[in-house]
Amino acid sequence: MKREILNETVIRFPSLSANEGFARSAAASFASQSDPTVQEISEIKTAVSEAVTNAIVHGYRDAVGTVELILRRYSEGTLYIAVKDKGRGIDDIVQAMTPLFTTAADEERSGLGFSVMESFMDKLRVRSAAGRGTTVIMEKKLNRRVK
Amino acid sequence: MIKLYNDGRRITAALSGDIDHHAARRMRAELDDVIARSRPEMLILDLENVGFMDSSGIGLILGRLKAVRQCGGDLMLKNVQPNIAAVIRLSGLSTLLAEGVKA
Numbered sequence: 001m002k003r004e005i006l007n008e009t010v011i012r013f014p015s016l017s018a019n020e021g022f023a024r025s026a027a028a029s030f031a032s033q034s035d036p037t038v039q040e041i042s043e044i045k046t047a048v049s050e051a052v053t054n055a056i057v058h059g060y061r062d063a064v065g066t067v068e069l070i071l072r073r074y075s076e077g078t079l080y081i082a083v084k085d086k087g088r089g090i091d092d093i094v095q096a097m098t099p100l101f102t103t104a105a106d107e108e109r110s111g112l113g114f115s116v117m118e119s120f121m122d123k124l125r126v127r128s129a130a131g132r133g134t135t136v137i138m139e140k141k142l143n144r145r146v147k
Numbered sequence: 148m149i150k151l152y153n154d155g156r157r158i159t160a161a162l163s164g165d166i167d168h169h170a171a172r173r174m175r176a177e178l179d180d181v182i183a184r185s186r187p188e189m190l191i192l193d194l195e196n197v198g199f200m201d202s203s204g205i206g207l208i209l210g211r212l213k214a215v216r217q218c219g220g221d222l223m224l225k226n227v228q229p230n231i232a233a234v235i236r237l238s239g240l241s242t243l244l245a246e247g248v249k250a
Contacts, residue, residue: 017172038230039229046234049199050201053167053168056168057168107206108210116234
């Protein structure tokens, strides 16, 4: 069965750390159309915060670039979130997704970002090419109460 | 924002607002200053007024735990909210802390 997009928004912002809070609030606000629970909203905010922070800290390590946040509500009750950057990319995705692995220990990055995304969302896909950027796609089912 | 309460060599730092990568940098500097100046026996981070925390907060807490232990002290968390407890549980941080995390 083909799923339909009920609603969609695309937000672009520069990779400034002040936008981490903006991005997760925007995602929470969009997701609220699906009448999620307090816990679901909290999980969505945390997962978006992790993905956007990765784009800012790692994708655009030495420069400011554009981060794109795409949010969709699908007909069967799924929330779709994509976080894209055109930064340096990830050399080894499997290594990057290993819990506690970090390339920025001196900045006290815990290496838990992908673990949080994986645990709080139902689906996580990461596409990346060195020098071309990274796209993180996450989905969460919020179908229990959608009308 | 951080408010400090001093009870001898037990210091409570009441954090407020969101703890993310953006906020953690300033909190890190402020807390390290407190640790260096006061060398607390116990640093208690009160999270009652923290509405949001992601894995940047785990890095912040772990870093302060190391710093305070290097000065011979220890660290505890207080008033951990349920949404924050979920991130802490995932990190395994609880097992490293003086009194674990109750939430």
